[in-house]
Amino acid sequence: MSDGRGIILRTNARFMVPFILLWGLYVLTHGTSGPGGGFQAGVVLAAGIILYAVVFGLEESKRIFPIKVMLIIASIGVSIYAWVGIFSIIFGGKFLEYGKIPISHYPAESSKLGIEMVEIGIGLTVMAIMLSIFYDFVHRGD
Amino acid sequence: MILAVDILLLGVAILLAVKAIHTKDLVESTVLFAGYSFVLAVIWFELNSVDVSFTEAAVGAGVSTILLVAVIALSLRYEEEEERSMVRNYLAAIACITFFIVLALGVQDLPIIGDPNAPHHQHVVPRYIENTYEETGVVNIVTAILANYRGYDTLGEVTVIFTAGISVILLLRRVWQ
Numbered sequence: 001m002s003d004g005r006g007i008i009l010r011t012n013a014r015f016m017v018p019f020i021l022l023w024g025l026y027v028l029t030h031g032t033s034g035p036g037g038g039f040q041a042g043v044v045l046a047a048g049i050i051l052y053a054v055v056f057g058l059e060e061s062k063r064i065f066p067i068k069v070m071l072i073i074a075s076i077g078v079s080i081y082a083w084v085g086i087f088s089i090i091f092g093g094k095f096l097e098y099g100k101i102p103i104s105h106y107p108a109e110s111s112k113l114g115i116e117m118v119e120i121g122i123g124l125t126v127m128a129i130m131l132s133i134f135y136d137f138v139h140r141g142d
Numbered sequence: 143m144i145l146a147v148d149i150l151l152l153g154v155a156i157l158l159a160v161k162a163i164h165t166k167d168l169v170e171s172t173v174l175f176a177g178y179s180f181v182l183a184v185i186w187f188e189l190n191s192v193d194v195s196f197t198e199a200a201v202g203a204g205v206s207t208i209l210l211v212a213v214i215a216l217s218l219r220y221e222e223e224e225e226r227s228m229v230r231n232y233l234a235a236i237a238c239i240t241f242f243i244v245l246a247l248g249v250q251d252l253p254i255i256g257d258p259n260a261p262h263h264q265h266v267v268p269r270y271i272e273n274t275y276e277e278t279g280v281v282n283i284v285t286a287i288l289a290n291y292r293g294y295d296t297l298g299e300v301t302v303i304f305t306a307g308i309s310v311i312l313l314l315r316r317v318w319q
Contacts, residue, residue: 027196032280035192037288039299043200050208071311078304081297096293099277108279115280115289118296125300129307130205136314137212 006055013055020048028123032112038119042126049127050134058138067135070128077125084117148188155181166221172210179203189255193284 024045031037053061085096093100098114099107155178162174179202186195253260270283270291280286288296 031285031289032282034282035196035284037193037282037285040193040196040200043197043205047200047204047208050205054208071307074304074307078300081300085293085297096290096297098290106279108276110279111277111290112279115278115285118289118293119285122296122300125304129303130209132307133209133310134212136310137209137216139314 009055013051017048017052020051021045024048024123024127028120029116031119032115038122039126041119042123043130045123045127046130046134049131053134053138058135062135065131067132070132070135074125074128074132077121077123077128080121080124081118084114084121088114144188148185151181151185151188155185166223168214168219168221169211172207172214175210176203176207179206193282 024041024047027034027036027044028038028041031041049061049065052064084098084101088097088100089095091100091102096118098111098118101110101114103113104110158174158178158181162171162178165171165174179198183195183199183203186192186198253262257263270287274280274283274286278286278290280290
């Protein structure tokens with residue numbers, strides 16, 4: 001998509017991409033105490049990586065975030081969500097009843113940790129699928 | 143003052159939407175839609191729905207714009223001119239005016255923004271506001287509803303996104319491999 005043109009674009013992107021990714025991680029881990037959550041964080045992370053791909057070239061981006069790894073990450077994200085639900089069945093609750101998972105003394109605290117786990121799963125899936133779709137759309141036949 | 147800001151934002155949104163439909167350059171149209179989404183995000187923010195605003199800004203103005211531009215790169219950039227008959231134009235105008243009248247009649251029955259006696263603030267909202275922190279330990283009630291009270295639905299949504307990604311891989315990657 002880019003052949004190294006535009007020093008302003010490259011300099012700005014080099015400066016912005018780390019902050020966009022950091023912001024995405026912040027949103028991912030603070031979904032329980034502020035606005036945002038897994039969906040938004042996944043999209044922000046994907047947007048940061050896509051900016052990198054647009055400015056520095058698709059090959060460079062595919063070297064760091066390979067297309068096959070994205071599918072694995074997406075599957076891991078959905079499985080994290082489902083397994084949190086199954087774990088709460090194992091510990092005597094209903095499906096996705098996070099309060100029953102014994103990772104804390106208080107049900108509310110367990111519930112908060114469960115929600116954070118689930119948000120991370122959502123974020124991973126959304127990020128990986130957005131990137132995968134982007135890679136597939138911009139790919140030109142070799 | 144707030145009313146003036148609202149009217150200004152809605153006016154900008156309508157202008158951007160009209161221009162986006164009018165233009166024949168699809169890339170220009172996509173960028174105008176990104177601006178439209180961002181104005182909508184500001185409107186959501188002004189209505190105190192921060193999570194919706196965030197989603198609109200990230201998904202509507204951000205990633206969907208990139209994906210649309212990528213799709214345009216795969217196909218044609220300019221829309222083809224087509225001949226339109228006057229009958230079709232009149233039918234479209236009548237449909238739009240009817241729809242506008244129906245919506246305008248419906249808006250009259252809506253409660254005032256922030257009215258505590260509005261029906262949707264009487265049903266389950268008080269229960270969520272009172273019990274969310276004790277039951278889930280989460281400050282952000284929107285997150286608590288999405289991930290805990292409506293956990294099944296969110297799992298379904300994630301599965302939908304996953305399935306969409308798999309479908310794109312099946313449709314496109316097989317073509318270019």
